Amino acid sequence: MATTIPLIDFKHYGLHVENTETVSDEDLKQLGEEFHEVFRTIGFCYIKNHGIPQELIDKMLKISKEFFDLPVEAKSKFERPLNSDHGWIPTIRDRKDADQPGAAEVIKESFNCVPPVDGAWPDSDLPQMKKIFYEFIEVCKKMAFRILDVLSVGLKLEGRDFLRQCHQDIGNKNQTTVRSVRYPPLPTDGSILPGQTRCGEHCDYGTVTMLFQDDIGGLEVCNTTGKYIQATPVPGAICVNIGELMQRWTADKLKATKHRVLIPEAEAGVRNNQGRQLMAFFIHPDDDCVIKCLDGSDKYQPMTALDYLKWRFSQTDIWLHV
Template sequence: MEIPVVDFSAYGLRKNNVSVDYLEKLSDEVRKAFTDVGFVYLKNTGISQDEVDKVMVVSKKFFSLPESIKKPFSRGSFSCNGNHGWISVETESLNPRRPGDLKEAFNTASLSLDINWPSEGVEGFRDAQVSFFLRCKELSLRVLRLMALGLGLEAEVFLSAHELIGSDVNGTTLRSLYYPPVNSTSVKEKQLRCGEHSDYGSITLVFQSPEGGLQVKNRAGEFISAPSIPGTVLVNIADLMQRWTSDVYVSAVHRVLLPPAGDSGTRQSLAFFVQPDDEAIISCCDGSDKYPPVKAGDYLLSRFKESYGKK
C-alpha cells in the first residue's frame, strides 16, 4: 500500500473559515491514512516549496563549514536546552543495534533569545530556522486538531497538551538533517544513513530534498519507498501518540538507506518533531489501561539515552 496524498488546501495556513462538513471529511481522510499506513502526504498546506528550499540552502552552508566552526554549537552545549545544537556524523544511532548513523544534524530545540547561533558564513541561519519552526508549529496544531476529530474526541484534547511549543519546557524540535556522500565500500557492517526507528513524540512533519532513500514500514510489515513529492509535507505518527490513542494511530518504523554503489550524492531533510509539553501526562484517551500514564518529558529523555548511549 502506498502512502496516500491528502489535499489540505481548505485548512491550510491562514485558512480559518472552514466548514464543519469539510473538517469531518478531512479528518476522516487523515485518520484512514494514519490507521492504514502511519504516514500521509499533505499537499497545499500553505508552507511553500520556496520556504523549504530557503531553510535547506542555509542549512547546507552550515554543514559545509569546518568542524572547528560547528563544534562550539554542539548539542549539549546549551544550558537552557540539552537537545539544541549540532550533531556530528555517527554520533547518533537511531537503531542502537547498528553503527552510528551516517548523517549530521542541527536541532532547533530552543527559541531563547540569549543563546548563540551560527553566523560565520551562514548569515540568516537563526532567522530561517526559527521562522520555519513557527510555520511548522502552526501546521502541526491543525493536524493535531483533525486527529482528535477523527477519533470522535473534542478538538482540544491533543492541543491542550501542546500549548508550550517553542519554549524550553516543551521538547518540540526542528531538525535540519544532512546526509554527506557515502563510499559504500568503506561503511561499517550494517551501517545506514539512518537506522530503523520510530519517532518519540506526537507527530512528525518531514520535508525532503529530491534524493531518495527514505523507507517506511507499512502495517503489513513491508518497507515501502517514501519519495520526495514537491509541495507536500510527509506526516507520521510517533510513539507517544500511539500510546495516547491505544494503538488506533500507530507509530510507523522508518529508515534511510545507503545510496546505490557509485552514487556520491548528498541528501537533506527537515523534520519537525512535535512533542507534548514536558509536564503533560500522556494516558490512553479511551480510558483504558493499555499503556500506563507517562510524563512526556521523562519519556523523551529515556529515548535520547537509547539513541546516544554509545557516546
C-alpha cells in the same frame, strides 16, 4: 495492504486558509477520517496544499547547507552541550541496525534547535541562520496545530482543538524540536554494502513528525505486513507520521510505524555525490501535559510528556533519528 504512501489534500485546512472557522464541519470530518485511516494503518502520509511556503523550505535547506559546509573548526564552536538539546551534532555513525545482516555504519551530521534557545549561533559566519530557523519553527508550529486539529476530529475527541491545547507551549515549556540533517556524498570506492542504510530502523518518539526532504529519496516505511515500501518524495508535499507517544495516547489505535533510510539503487553515478538533506519538525506535547489513554482504558500508565521523553531517551540515542 498498503504498497504506497497516501497523499492527502489539505486545501481546505492549509495555512492559506486564514480563518479556520470558515471550514465546514463536513470538510474537516472528511480530513479527519482520512487521517484516522492512515494513522490507524500505515502511519505515514504526504500532505499537499499545506500552505508552508516553498521559499521558506528552500531557505532552510540553503542556510543549513551553508552551515554544514563550514570547516569543522568553525562548527565545533556550536556543538551541542551535554546539558542542552541545541546545537551541532557532529558526524556520527548510525548504529541502530548494526546487528542486522548487511548493515554498516553511515556518517551524518545534524543541527538541533529547541526554542527558546540561549545557545550559540554562528552569527559571524551566517548572521541570518537564527532568524531563518525561528521563522521556519513559527510556520511549522501553525501547521502542526492544523494537523492536530484534524487528528482530534478523526479521533472524535471533545473538540477540534483538544490536541492543539495540549501543545500550546511550543517554544516555551515544550520539547518540540527542529532538526536539520545532512548525509554526506557517498563514497565511490565500492565500500557501500548491499542493504546498507543511511538511517537504521526506528520509530519517532513524540506526537507527530513533519518531514521536509530533498528529492534524493531513500525513506522506507514498514507496512502492516512487515514489508518495507518506498516513501518516494512528492514535490511540494511534506511527509507526516505519528510517534510512539501518540500511539500510547490512543491506546494503540493509531500506529507509530517503523521506518528507515536506505541508499536507493537509483542513487548511482552523479547522484551519489549530492548527499541527502532534510529537516524534521518533531512535535511534542507540553512538558506538564499528562498523557493518559484517550479511551479511558488505562492500557498505559499516565505520565507527563516530559517524563515519557526522558524515559525514551534513556533507552536509546535520540541523535541517531531521521
